Amino acid sequence: QVQLVESGGGLVQGGGSLRLSCAASGLPVSNRAMGWFRQAPGKEREFVATISSNGGTYSGDSVKGRFTISRDNTENTVSLQMNSLKPEDTAVYYCAARTTFWGSSIRRDYDYWGQGTQVTVSS
Numbered sequence: 001q002v003q004l005v006e007s008g009g010g011l012v013q014g015g016g017s018l019r020l021s022c023a024a025s026g027l028p029v030s031n032r033a034m035g036w037f038r039q040a041p042g043k044e045r046e047f048v049a050t051i052s053s054n055g056g057t058y059s060g061d062s063v064k065g066r067f068t069i070s071r072d073n074t075e076n077t078v079s080l081q082m083n084s085l086k087p088e089d090t091a092v093y094y095c096a097a098r099t100t101f102w103g104s105s106i107r108r109d110y111d112y113w114g115q116g117t118q119v120t121v122s123s
Contacts (some may be wrong), residue, residue, distance in 0.1 A: 002112045004095045009117030012085055020080040022095030022114060031075040033098040036080045037112060038091035038119075045094070049080060050103030058103065062113075085098040085121045086104075092116040 008020040020036070035050040049059040049069035057069050068081045078095060096110035104110070 001096065004097060004112055004114035006093065006114045006117040008064045008088050009093060009119045011120045011122065014085060014087055014121055014123050017081070017083045018119060020082065020095075020117060020119070022078045024076050024078070024095075024097065026098055027112065028073075029071050029076050029078055029097075030102065033103040034069075034071065034078045035055060035096045035098070035103060035105075036067075036069060036078075036093060037096060037107060038089075039116075040088075040091040043091075045107055046091075047105040047107070050091070050105060051078065051103040054057050056103065058105070058116055060105065073121040081117070085119075087121045087123045088106075090119060090121050092118050098115065 003025045005023045031053045036048040039045040051057045051069045064086045094116045095114040097112040
């Protein structure tokens with residue numbers, strides 16, 4: 001059974017940093033595509049970043065240059081380092097996994113989802 005558990009969310013002041021972590025079980029992050037999405041109140045779930053099994057990454061335009069996705073194969077975790085946070089980054093952040101190798105920015109391409117972790121950025 002695949003399980004994804006996010007951690008690391010919280011309240012941070014604008015301009016600050018947070019690091020989210022996603023612990024995976026039942027699925028090796030080393031040879032699966034993983035992603036992060038976020039959903040603010042009243043809005044659609046939005047793509048944040050993805051990492052392919054070959055290590056290739058790409059991010060959404062709204063976070064490019066500020067957020068970085070990475071993977072630790074030994075710990076079987078995926079992380080999202082978030083710098084220069086803005087109030088508009090406030091959302092529930094979700095970790096997601098595909099059963100294929102290639103990353104995707106499309107929500108419906110992902111097969112497994114975590115429960116989410118809240119990130120709140122104050123102005």
